[in-house]
Amino acid sequence: MSALVKIDDLKVHFPIKSGLLFDRTVGYVYAVDGVSLEIKKGETYGLVGESGCGKSTLGRGLLRLIEPTSGEITFDGTDVRALKGEQMRLFRRRIQMVFQDPMSSLDPRQSVQSLLVEGLRAHGLHTGRADVQKRLRSTLDSVGLPASALNKYPHEFSGGQRQRIGIARALVLGPELIVADEPVSALDVSIQAQVINLLGDLQESLGLTYLVIAHDLAVVRHISDTIGVMYLGSLVEEADGDQLYERPLHPYTRALLSAVPIPDPRVEDRRERILLVGDLPSPANPPSGCRFRTRCPWSQARCAEERPELRVFDDSGQRVACHFAEEIRSGDLTPHEVRAELVHPDSDPAEVGAELIVTRTDLP
Numbered sequence: 001m002s003a004l005v006k007i008d009d010l011k012v013h014f015p016i017k018s019g020l021l022f023d024r025t026v027g028y029v030y031a032v033d034g035v036s037l038e039i040k041k042g043e044t045y046g047l048v049g050e051s052g053c054g055k056s057t058l059g060r061g062l063l064r065l066i067e068p069t070s071g072e073i074t075f076d077g078t079d080v081r082a083l084k085g086e087q088m089r090l091f092r093r094r095i096q097m098v099f100q101d102p103m104s105s106l107d108p109r110q111s112v113q114s115l116l117v118e119g120l121r122a123h124g125l126h127t128g129r130a131d132v133q134k135r136l137r138s139t140l141d142s143v144g145l146p147a148s149a150l151n152k153y154p155h156e157f158s159g160g161q162r163q164r165i166g167i168a169r170a171l172v173l174g175p176e177l178i179v180a181d182e183p184v185s186a187l188d189v190s191i192q193a194q195v196i197n198l199l200g201d202l203q204e205s206l207g208l209t210y211l212v213i214a215h216d217l218a219v220v221r222h223i224s225d226t227i228g229v230m231y232l233g234s235l236v237e238e239a240d241g242d243q244l245y246e247r248p249l250h251p252y253t254r255a256l257l258s259a260v261p262i263p264d265p266r267v268e269d270r271r272e273r274i275l276l277v278g279d280l281p282s283p284a285n286p287p288s289g290c291r292f293r294t295r296c297p298w299s300q301a302r303c304a305e306e307r308p309e310l311r312v313f314d315d316s317g318q319r320v321a322c323h324f325a326e327e328i329r330s331g332d333l334t335p336h337e338v339r340a341e342l343v344h345p346d347s348d349p350a351e352v353g354a355e356l357i358v359t360r361t362d363l364p
């Protein structure tokens with residue numbers, strides 16, 4: 001499969017302004033700080049990480065809703081950062097966004113028909129009443145809503161149905177890539193699966209490519225061909241979906257995975273548990289070297305001095321940005337704190353003084 005999207009060393013730095021007229025730049029928020037990745041045609045790329053790590057900024061930077069500071073973005077062979085005027089408008093039609101909270105992204109005063117027509121009009125696709133009606137009905141049908149929904153308003157629908165309208169609004173323009181930013185995190189768990197299945201069905205029938213942004217690894221697991229893990233503006237690991245779960249290499253990925261509950265108590269009791277304590281450092285003042293080192297139980301002097309590159313780990317194609325991924329995996333490097341007794345599921349994390357706690361029950 002060829003790459004539909006190529007992002008190379010993308011940086012999005014927001015200036016921090018000060019002074020009476022806010023005319024003095026006193027620093028930067030390094031929201032995205034050198035991310036490179038590729039999204040293949042027809043695949044789903046899941047981007048995960050804690051709140052504030054730069055996922056949404058990356059998605060918006062890709063669409064140039066936020067102007068990147070530096071780096072390259074190629075979409076279907078076109079240099080996105082060089083696009084202007086009409087070319088930019090055409091490009092925007094090819095990529096659409098689906099947002100987290102359908103209620104706040106849909107204007108409550110507009111009927112579904114008017115919400116869908118708005119996009120068509122903005123892109124000059126509002127040609128002929130009969131054609132438009134046909135297009136709207138078939139789009140609604142593809143997201144599992146009846147044609148009668150056209151004359152209703154967002155508040156008349158349930159949360160899951162509203163997200164279907166959000167998806168219809170993106171689809172009506174016939175995009176190739178959909179950037180879905182936390183598409184199900186505002187929905188009840190029972191409804192989440194329905195929306196995720198719908199996204200999967202649409203991908204199959206329409207050949208869509210997705211960038212799905214989520215803070216929850218459980219959400220991206222079932223739909224992602226490739227998963228990228230972000231931490232403080234950087235990609236720390238990237239792998240095929242299954243591979244990432246079977247063999248997480250980066251300490252941060254291991255911590256994220258250990259927070260996902262496993263329904264089987266026999267597995268749940270035995271597995272590795274890494275509790276991340278402490279807040280995400282400020283992206284305005286990131287740690288030197290490896291951004292994760294201040295919360296990493298395996299950090300060494302080198303981690304403060306040298307920022308690890310996202311490098312290919314072995315011929316599986318898995319990539320990891322950690323100087324010591326091999327040593328951690330083989331067990332040659334032991335974590336600083338082993339406080340197994342305190343990470344029993346009933347223990348209160350507030351009692352735990354250590355920065356990070358690791359049990360090593362099922363490590364190699």
Ligand SMILES: Nc1ncnc2c1ncn2[C@@H]1O[C@H](COP(=O)(O)OP(=O)(O)OP(=O)(O)O)[C@@H](O)[C@H]1O
Pocket residue numbers: 014029030031049050051052053054055056057058215283
């Ligand atoms: N327009 C902006 N101006 C200044 N700082 C910003 C702006 N947008 C985002 N940031 C900062 O950039 C960092 C990354 O934010 P971003 O929203 O991309 O993270 P995220 O991982 O998507 O988190 P969330 O899931 O909470 O949206 C945060 O520290 C945020 O405060």
